[in-house]
Amino acid sequence: MAAKSSTMPGKKSIFVAYFMWLFTGIFGGHHFYLRRDRHAFVWWTTLGGFIVGWLGEIFRIPRYVREANDDPQYVEELARRVIQNKKPPFSMNRFTGMLMVGYSWAQMTMFAIPPDSFWGINLRYLNLLIPVALGLDKARRQVVKGNKDKAKTEISVCDMDDSKAKPEGVWTVGNIGNEEGSLKWPLLGAFAAYPIRYYVFDDSIWFTIMLLASACAFDSYSKRWRRTPKKKTHNVKRVSILATCACIYLSLWCSYLYFHGTITDSEGDEVPIYEALHHFFTSPWWLDVKQCIAETYQYAQHHGWYEVWKQIIDLSDPHGEQNAYRGIFPAACACELGPYERLKAVLGVNRDSSQSEITSVWRKLSRENHPDKVKDEAERRAAQERFMEIQQAYEILSNSKHRRNRRNKKDNSDEINI
Structure with missing residues (x-):
């Protein structure tokens, strides 16, 4: 029993929370400190909620700390709100932030999909994942803003520990904080509005319609109070889960830059990055470097890596x-x-x-x-x-x-x- 209690986090400090908010706030460092991992991940992917969300938290840090410390007065106030409101009330701040983050993530998913065939495979069918990514983002933002209104964020720690790294994570992310809801309604709303893209070719229009449909479906039919808190997880597990999510998000950026990015040569001509990389790996310079690495490895196999290190020191x-x-x-x-x-x-x-x-x-x-x-x-x-x-x-x-x-x-x- 004592070993178990020693692994649990202690009381959180307002001073430390404000310090981390000031220096690591746009990356969600203060939220990670307060065990609000999903909130931290959203802040990391959007640079503090496009800076606006980070600035708006300056007056909410004390409440976040009370939530993390299970302050009795805060718990009593939350219980009173749950009794007064059968369903979590609507919040314009939360709803607007939900749309902004959902739009950002859905756009990133769409741009990460190769526009042309890749290795002879047409991957355009992956566009069907856009509503899934959109629903995930909306639900995630629901968490972030849900903690701003009437939320008990003791529960909004890293609850991504179950089967939450799967596509079904849309439903899981929508169930953090003091609110929860089913995956069915936001996905139905997003997929119901998705065919509009074949009639309205302006991305900004059909994206917005799809976002509104999914967000309204979640807010109207799926949202409800969370009655039972989630168990706290170990810091190692929290970091590993956040690192996995970060790698997935960065892979979207890499895919976007690879298929859509361009570089400008000395003559002012734009060359796609995937073509430039292909030519780079077939260039004489790279072939020489590759040959040098192979020869160094062979030398190390015969003489040992210590001899290689001595050669490097002598040549330096x-x-x-x-x-x-x-x-x-x-x-x-x-x-x-x-x-x-x-x-x-x-x-x-x-x-x-x-x-x-x-x-x-x-x-x-x-x-x-x-x-x-x-x-x-x-x-x-x-x-x-x-x-x-x-x-x-x-x-x-x-x-x-x-x-x-x-x-x-x-x-x-x-x-x-x-």
Whole structure:
């Protein structure tokens, strides 16, 4: 019994709720804190109810906190409202928000459907899911706004834990908070108005008619008070469910951008994103990268991933040795500085040159590029910069040689001890 009670959340703080409302409010962070997960998800998908809903909550946070804490005074007030009203009363704020969110989600579902055949399959029949998405959004908004009027949001925690990730989630989402209703009526209203799209080709008109039909059906025939509260769920389960819902919503955005998005090339021509991606994955650059990844994987299979990591560290030049060679040996062009063998062909030195050879080259270049030999002020400044580069490069290479010598001495001493 004690273990069970330890997993239950404690009392919620008004200060923390306002803090999260201010900094994470448009993403629903304060609602997640108050265990209003569906409300949080709606705010995340609509950026705080199109900002307007987020701003309007500034005076409702104390009531949300009382709901989350099961405040006795609030519970008594809710019971009195349930007795006075046989059915939850109509709320214009809730109804308007329901239409706005439903319109947004239904539009997103429609745009996510490929307009043309995809892999030879015509997916236009998926447009029949638009009324389902619409009904889901309306019911979800019903929850959000339902908590604004006469709601006990202790029940509006993440109730998506049952079979609620299915299409039947329309009915479930419409049953959070202090209100509940059946799935049948909002779906019947949406599907009854859906054929209008074949006679009215303006999306804004037939979408609005379908929204009104579904919302009115739910509000008139399906809505009723919730009598029994839902059980609270563990935070891990809440996060996993919200993450799943977020992935589904983001997949709609990805589908919309993939099939309907365009990019503009350097000549000002618009190219569909799906065509650009197809050409990208067949481009020489990507094929080279793919080949490089395959070779790296094969190398790791034979030598181990630690050797791959060592190669990455060496190529990143953490001590600046490769750049130092560029500073000391300016006669070598950029293309000659890649392999150190080319440095030897150009100047007779390479990375394995001794300290005395590097010192000799450094002294020679220091004399040739000394600023005192230049009379012109502009040329003297350039010579001074060049002189400083040579000094810095010499210092880096000298330190590198000293480190290498210390490692060699240490390895030799270890062998002798063995």
